[in-house]
Amino acid sequence: MSSARNDDKTIDIPDRLYDASTKTNYKRLRFFGKGGFAKCYEIVDVVTNNVYAGKIVSKKLMIKHNQKEKMTQEITIHKSLDHPNIVKFHSFFDDNNNVYIVLELCKKRSMMELHKRRKVITEYECRFYIYQIIQGVKYLHDHRIIHRDLKLGNLFLNDDLNVKIGDFGLATRIEFEGERKKTLCGTPNYIAPEILNKKGHSYEVDIWSIGCVMYTLLVGQPPFETKSLKDTYTKIKKCEYRVPNSLRKTAADMIVAMLQSNPEKRPRIGQLLNFEFLTSSPVPTSLPSSCLTMAPRPD
Numbered sequence: 281m282s283s284a285r286n287d288d289k290t291i292d293i294p295d296r297l298y299d300a301s302t303k304t305n306y307k308r309l310r311f312f313g314k315g316g317f318a319k320c321y322e323i324v325d326v327v328t329n330n331v332y333a334g335k336i337v338s339k340k341l342m343i344k345h346n347q348k349e350k351m352t353q354e355i356t357i358h359k360s361l362d363h364p365n366i367v368k369f370h371s372f373f374d375d376n377n378n379v380y381i382v383l384e385l386c387k388k389r390s391m392m393e394l395h396k397r398r399k400v401i402t403e404y405e406c407r408f409y410i411y412q413i414i415q416g417v418k419y420l421h422d423h424r425i426i427h428r429d430l431k432l433g434n435l436f437l438n439d440d441l442n443v444k445i446g447d448f449g450l451a452t453r454i455e456f457e458g459e460r461k462k463t464l465c466g467t468p469n470y471i472a473p474e475i476l477n478k479k480g481h482s483y484e485v486d487i488w489s490i491g492c493v494m495y496t497l498l499v500g501q502p503p504f505e506t507k508s509l510k511d512t513y514t515k516i517k518k519c520e521y522r523v524p525n526s527l528r529k530t531a532a533d534m535i536v537a538m539l540q541s542n543p544e545k546r547p548r549i550g551q552l553l554n555f556e557f558l559t560s561s562p563v564p565t566s567l568p569s570s571c572l573t574m575a576p577r578p579d
């Protein structure tokens with residue numbers, strides 16, 4: 281009966297959204313997607329005609345699990361960020377029923393849909409995406425932010441297929457040099473071993489996740505995938521994964537450097553740019569949108 285429940289909640293989402301603080305009217309257009317808590321619609325500012333993604337979270341859903349504090353943390357972190365590879369936070373407001381977050385619209389969805397459609401992408405394309413992911417994460421780390429849930433579904437794509445890192449629901453700020461975070465409320469997709477072992481974690485967890493993202497893009501499936509979460513976690517703790525022979529050495533070297541149990545041994549975000557995978561051939565500056573469905577022509 282979950283669909284009936286969802287319909288009920290949609291009743292609480294008006295066709296027009298009004299931000300009283302800036303006197304902005306938005307018209308709600310097509311439905312874009314649904315996450316753990318949020319529903320996302322394309323919305324348009326009726327005066328400027330600018331389009332945005334409207335992330336709408338029902339207040340009813342925010343009562344449990346200190347969801348309200350988490351949302352405040354997500355908003356505080358996200359609104360402080362400004363980089364071409366980070367989803368731009370435009371504004372937020374609320375009414376009696378919902379909280380509305382107005383974000384840069386990423387019309388080509390996320391790398392999850394790209395992966396489902398393509399399975400394995402070329403090294404050429406991978407260089408394009410990974411380079412942009414590194415730029416975005418470098419900005420985050422330079423500003424003492426750890427994303428903590430970098431995964432294909434949180435790497436959004438705009439019309440030009442440029443990567444926009446989004447969903448700061450699990451992000452945290454490092455308060456002092458050398459701080460190790462002890463807790464994480466949630467289940468990151470590409471979770472690093474030091475989070476599972478609860479030994480304290482920091483920026484290195486994002487490097488681990490980038491390793492998982494790169495592996496998934498080039499191999500076609502995640503490095504530690506099994507039928508159950510429990511078995512996956514066992515494999516992660518033992519750092520048990522296979523590097524297929526099909527992977528070229530420069531790509532394999534970069535992945536192996538990121539997927540190491542010891543977080544101290546992983547490269548820092550800036551060091552990733554020096555790997556041969558990225559330096560031995562030029563990084564493409566653009567990809568045709570046909571790459572969403574098929575490999576580009578070899579040149």
Ligand code: ADP
Binds near residue numbers: 312316319433
């Ligand atoms: P949650 O925090 O509840 O997991 P998400 O941030 O994952 O919510 O967003 C839910 C869905 O909304 C996503 O799966 C995606 O389809 C869509 N979405 C989120 N942000 C954007 C955006 N900036 N542009 C386009 N679609 C988006």
